[in-house]
Each structure stands twice: as structure tokens, then as C-alpha cells.
Amino acid sequence: MDEFCDTAPCLIFTVKCSVSSCENVSLRQSRIWGPGLKSDFRLPVRYFFVQLVNKDGSNVTTSVGKKIVSALVSPANGDNARIWTEVLDRHDGSFIVRFRLFSSTSDLKVAVTLRGQHIADSPYTITGPVYHETCNCPNQTPDQWATSVGCAVTYNQIRLDLEPFKDINMAKVAREAVERFNNKGHHSICHYKIIDNKIYRKCYGEHVGFKMFMDSILLSLSRKMVLPDTEFFMNLGDWPLEDRLVSTSGPAPLPIFSWCGSKKTRDIIMPTYDITEATLEMMGRVSLDIFSTQANTGPAWENKTSRAFWRGRDSRRERLDLVVMGRQRPELVDAKLTNMFFFPKDEQKYGQLARHISFFDFFKYKYQLNIDGTVAAYRFPYLLSGDAVVMKQDSEYYEHFYGDLEPYVHYWPLKHDLSDLLEIVRWAKKNDATMQEVAKNGQRYARENLDPASIMCYHVRLLQEYTQLLHSKPKFNKGFELVEQPSESNNCKCQKYKKQVHEEL
Known part of the structure; x- marks a missing residue:
């Protein structure tokens, strides 16, 4: 069973495995890898993978019993830490181990065992500060963060979406966007500005409650890295908005960010609010996410x-x-x-x-x-x-990955x-x-x-590439509201990262 505690050692999963189902597994040849074993992998939930390997060197490809793998995550120095962990059996010989910190700590020890015996190179040491999700320590550039997380250099959909835009004059875009899409009861949009890594917005329309989803991802990213100064319009509705065609004679399309695209529109597509929230709130207030489905097939x-x-x-x-x-x-x-x-x-x-x-x-x-x-x-x-x-x-219609x-x-x-x-x-x-x-x-x-890293990487790469197209840096205007970080975000000590014990995992 899962255990949630706030004292060390913490978070043990019990292994129940018959001798017959495990006897052919090679502990030494089995593999453990993944970005969650690095201290500078900053996502709401850390995760890594386990692949059981047979003694003949072949991967185990079927389920070998319930709760076959056990994981123990605890501060190496014995300090208290609030951590919740899960071992998800994908029923094909592989497992996801994920854990979420609710307070920051340093030098975590991660032990992964099969019937009480360590798998691969377990135990692992995550050396250096390990921050929880609401800790506001933006001590990386977007490229540094992207490297630590393993982001792709770019994405084809971003390239296609940004192709019509060469020199974006946001003063002009703002005037046109508000004029065209500030229709009460029909459209809801928000003008976002990121200045000195702070998030500001001004919303238009009657139903703007979905701004909370855009707020959440921007705040989360800005706690981890220093985002580029930028500004954009976000469509808060279901339907994409920009139906202008790219032509030499008619008015040019406006750069409008949306969660969904269509063959008839030219909106700039982001991962949907649904999968983004599932990423941010994984092991929190959501139960359906890209990992939970893999363990419940x-x-x-x-x-x-x-x-x-x-x-x-x-x-x-x-x-x-x-x-x-x-x-x-x-x-x-x-x-x-x-x-x-x-x-x-x-x-x-x-x-x-x-x-x-x-x-x-x-x-x-x-x-x-x-x-x-x-x-x-x-x-x-x-x-x-x-x-x-x-x-x-x-x-x-399509999402960002179709x-x-x-x-x-x-x-x-x-x-x-x-x-x-x-x-x-x-x-x-x-x-x-x-x-x-x-x-x-x-x-x-x-x-x-579609794992959590990929979803957040897409947001970062989109902001980076879009920002390069802006004619000038954003300036603060009256009427814009500061989007506040969570009240507990500053209750952590920010440090520089130390060299990892395990560089390649």
C-alpha cells in the first residue's frame, strides 16, 4: 500500500512477489533510468523508469505479479521531508516510479528493490537541492532547464504555427485583438505579459475563468527558470479564433495562442489545458494523467x-x-x-x-x-x-501533437x-x-x-521561439494585473546546483 509520511525514512512500497514469478529476473542486468534521478530535473513530479531483464538478457515483457517493485525515497542526511511516491506497474515488465515533494530538501537517497534486493545500481543519490513544486527558485535559463529536462530542440507544430509571423508589433496586435475578439458572451481572451520573470495579464470577455490554467503553467515555469520578456494573447475558449488566411492582399492573421487548432484557422497551438493541468497536478488533485493510464490498461x-x-x-x-x-x-x-x-x-x-x-x-x-x-x-x-x-x-480540429x-x-x-x-x-x-x-x-x-517533461518543454520552446519574433520587448501598462505566486512560494532556500553523483541514468 501507499504510505504518506513526513518523517524520514519515508514512503515505502511493499513488494509481494512469489519466488516462481521473480526467479528468472536478473537484478544486475535490469535497468533503471530517467530524469527524475537528477537534482536539476525540475517538474511538479519527478519520475524515472525500471525495466526488469531476464537472466538471458531479454526484457521481461509480461506482468510478474502485483507490486513487484519497491521504492524508498528519503533525505540522505536523515532530515524530515514530505514526499509522496508511487510505483506504477505497466504490466509489461516495466515500471514508473514517481514522487512529489511537498517541501524542499537536499541530497535524496532513492532505493529501488525487488523482494528486498537492490535493482541495477540502486541506491541512487540525488545530490544537491531538490525543490518542491511551489518553491520559487528560478536559477536556470530556459535553455539550461531544457537541457536538464531533455527537451527537443524544437517541434514541427511550433514551426508551422509561427511561420506566418515575422515581425510582431504587439501594440498593433493588441488594438486589433481587443477590437475583434472582445465580444461579450462570444469570446474571452487574455493579454499576458512576462516582464522581469513576473506574470501580468489583462482579460477581456465575460467568461474568463479558464485564465487559471494559463496562470498556472506560467507561474510554474517562472519558479524554475527566468522566462524571456514576452507578451501574447491567449484564447480562453474552446474554438480557435483566427480565421484570416495568409495572403498578400487581405489583413494578416493575428498571433493568438489557443489550446486547439483547426484546418480553417491559424491559431498558435499550445498543449491543452487538460493535459497541462494533469501534468501540473499529477499526484495532486487529479487522478487521470498520462502515467496513471499506463498502469491501468x-x-x-x-x-x-x-x-x-x-x-x-x-x-x-x-x-x-x-x-x-x-x-x-x-x-x-x-x-x-x-x-x-x-x-x-x-x-x-x-x-x-x-x-x-x-x-x-x-x-x-x-x-x-x-x-x-x-x-x-x-x-x-x-x-x-x-x-x-x-x-x-x-x-x-487538432491538438499540438496530432x-x-x-x-x-x-x-x-x-x-x-x-x-x-x-x-x-x-x-x-x-x-x-x-x-x-x-x-x-x-x-x-x-x-x-506526452510525458510531463514533453508537455512543459513544448510550452518553453514555444515561448522562446515566439519571443524571437516580437518587434520589441513588452512594457508594463496600467490596467494589467500581477498574477501572484502561491503564498508559500518563497518559503525555501534557493541554492546553486551541485555536480550529480550519477551523470548518466
């Missing part, structure tokens, strides 16, 4: 139900059509509405509303349906990370009207090995590209 592939599965609300006509399809062909499609807000209720046509179930229970089914809601369905990253094939509706994905490789495409769904499900049932391979490809992509 349902039964083994051969024991999953060979039907297409969907649950959700009635935010698009195709969703209603899907439910009707499922009622007509329940042996192929299990689709039910959980809420109705947009269309009239009709139990005779759509059936009774289904009770909400855990997202993890979705993975009892081999085929997961990703159908647009008001815009793109933001569940897509979590569906990819599970052990199932994502059958995705053709859509004009351009990396290949149909028939990472997911299985569906026509927009879902008219080919039944045929595809029938085909899938006869071509199980192909479907399983697509499921593994999607899962691999999510593991490597």
Missing part, C-alpha cells in the same frame, strides 16, 4: 472485449449517431451517453443515460472511439497511452460521419495482430512524447 489484450467503446456527452451530432449505431449493433459497438446538454432527450432513440465509469475501465475493450466534442476530444492522449487501438474520427501521428500506424482512422465504423470493427476482429500492433505503436508514442 485493463485486462491483457487477449482478454479484452472486441468491441468499439465510447462514453460521453451529446456535444456533437456524430456522437448521437454513434449511440444509435450501438443500439442497433451492440455486438460491435458499445456507445452510451452519460449526459445530455445540447440536444433534446429521447430515451426511445438514444436509451437511458449511462452511469459514469472510471476511465480506466474503458480499457476492458480493444477498440476506443475518439469522437470530437465541441472541438477535438481531449481524451485522445490518455486513450493512446492505454493498451487499446484508438479509432479516431476524421476531424478539422501532426506527429500516422493513420494506420498510431491509430485507425474513421470517416467523419462514422459510416465506415461497423465495417472497420468487423475487419479488426478478423485482423487482431494488426490491431494489437497499432495499439502498441500508439502507446509507445504517448509514452515517449
Whole structure:
């Protein structure tokens, strides 16, 4: 069981493993790696990975029992520290070990064991200051932080989104953006400025509550590094805003940041507020995140139900059509509405509303349906990370990572009207090995590209590259509000980093 304590030693996971399930594992050849074993890896949650290896040198590829791996995280000097840790079994011989600090400390000791015996080079020492999430110690440049976290140099979607913008005059952008998008009841936007690593904003529109998501990521980043002085407009709504085409005759598009893009608009796309919050609040107030799905992938592939599965609300006509399809062909499609807000209720046509179930229970089914809601369905990253094939509706909407994905490789495409769904499900049932391979490809992509580091890296790289396009540095204007750091953010001692004991992990 998980233990939460505020004295050292802290946070022990008990290992329960039969001799027969573990006897072929080589402790020495098994591998432990990941950025969470470095002190300058500053994210809300630290994490690293464990891969069990057989004595013949091959990776263990199946689950070998519940809670096979134990992790102990404690200050090396015996000081008290509030830390919460989890060992997540991915049921394929690999594990995620993640831990979140609720107070800063120094020189952590991390022991990872199998049946009480150390794995690989355990125990590890994280030497130097280890800061908790709300600690305000921006002692790195963005490039230093990016190097320590392992960020990509750039992202294709950023390059595409910024291509129309060469010399951004924010005084002009501000006048036009407020004039065009300050429509009460229709649009909500915020003008953000980062000056001397402080966050300021001025919002326009009636419903601006979603500013809290943009506030949170900017505050988190500014506690870790000194962000470049910059300014931008953030769209707080679901729909992308900038519908101007790039042309030589008409007015130029405005650089507007949004959480969702479309083929008809030119907004600059950021990771959605959903996956960003799941990253910031991991092991906090959210239970669904990119790691939790990897540890809750349902039964083994051969024991999953060979039907297409969907649950959700009635935010698009195709969703209603899907439910009707499922009622007509329940042996192929299990689709039910959980809420109705947009269309009239009709139990005779759509059936009774289904009770909400855990997202993890979705993975009892081999085929997961990703159908647009008001815009793109933001569940897509979590569906990819599970052990199932994502059958995705053709859509004009996209998130920041969609351009990396290949149909028939990472997911299985569906026509927009879902008219080919039944045929595809029938085909899938006869071509199980192909479907399983697509499921593994999607899962691999999510593991490597949608982890917490990747989500925060994307924000940092976008701010860096966008800022280079500004005509001039931002200046403070009256009417802008300072976005305050959490009250406890200064209750920590900021230090310079020391050399790591384990440089390569």
C-alpha cells in the first residue's frame, strides 16, 4: 500500500512477489533510468523508469505479479521531508516510479528493490537541492532547464504555427485583438505579459475563468527558470479564433495562442489545458494523467472485449449517431451517453443515460472511439497511452501533437460521419495482430512524447521561439494585473546546483 509520511525514512512500497514469478529476473542486468534521478530535473513530479531483464538478457515483457517493485525515497542526511511516491506497474515488465515533494530538501537517497534486493545500481543519490513544486527558485535559463529536462530542440507544430509571423508589433496586435475578439458572451481572451520573470495579464470577455490554467503553467515555469520578456494573447475558449488566411492582399492573421487548432484557422497551438493541468497536478488533485493510464490498461489484450467503446456527452451530432449505431449493433459497438446538454432527450432513440465509469475501465475493450466534442476530444492522449487501438474520427480540429501521428500506424482512422465504423470493427476482429500492433505503436508514442517533461518543454520552446519574433520587448501598462505566486512560494532556500553523483541514468 501507499504510505504518506513526513518523517524520514519515508514512503515505502511493499513488494509481494512469489519466488516462481521473480526467479528468472536478473537484478544486475535490469535497468533503471530517467530524469527524475537528477537534482536539476525540475517538474511538479519527478519520475524515472525500471525495466526488469531476464537472466538471458531479454526484457521481461509480461506482468510478474502485483507490486513487484519497491521504492524508498528519503533525505540522505536523515532530515524530515514530505514526499509522496508511487510505483506504477505497466504490466509489461516495466515500471514508473514517481514522487512529489511537498517541501524542499537536499541530497535524496532513492532505493529501488525487488523482494528486498537492490535493482541495477540502486541506491541512487540525488545530490544537491531538490525543490518542491511551489518553491520559487528560478536559477536556470530556459535553455539550461531544457537541457536538464531533455527537451527537443524544437517541434514541427511550433514551426508551422509561427511561420506566418515575422515581425510582431504587439501594440498593433493588441488594438486589433481587443477590437475583434472582445465580444461579450462570444469570446474571452487574455493579454499576458512576462516582464522581469513576473506574470501580468489583462482579460477581456465575460467568461474568463479558464485564465487559471494559463496562470498556472506560467507561474510554474517562472519558479524554475527566468522566462524571456514576452507578451501574447491567449484564447480562453474552446474554438480557435483566427480565421484570416495568409495572403498578400487581405489583413494578416493575428498571433493568438489557443489550446486547439483547426484546418480553417491559424491559431498558435499550445498543449491543452487538460493535459497541462494533469501534468501540473499529477499526484495532486487529479487522478487521470498520462502515467496513471499506463498502469491501468485493463485486462491483457487477449482478454479484452472486441468491441468499439465510447462514453460521453451529446456535444456533437456524430456522437448521437454513434449511440444509435450501438443500439442497433451492440455486438460491435458499445456507445452510451452519460449526459445530455445540447440536444433534446429521447430515451426511445438514444436509451437511458449511462452511469459514469472510471476511465480506466474503458480499457476492458480493444477498440476506443475518439469522437470530437465541441472541438477535438481531449481524451485522445490518455486513450493512446492505454493498451487499446484508438479509432479516431476524421476531424478539422487538432491538438499540438496530432501532426506527429500516422493513420494506420498510431491509430485507425474513421470517416467523419462514422459510416465506415461497423465495417472497420468487423475487419479488426478478423485482423487482431494488426490491431494489437497499432495499439502498441500508439502507446509507445504517448509514452515517449506526452510525458510531463514533453508537455512543459513544448510550452518553453514555444515561448522562446515566439519571443524571437516580437518587434520589441513588452512594457508594463496600467490596467494589467500581477498574477501572484502561491503564498508559500518563497518559503525555501534557493541554492546553486551541485555536480550529480550519477551523470548518466
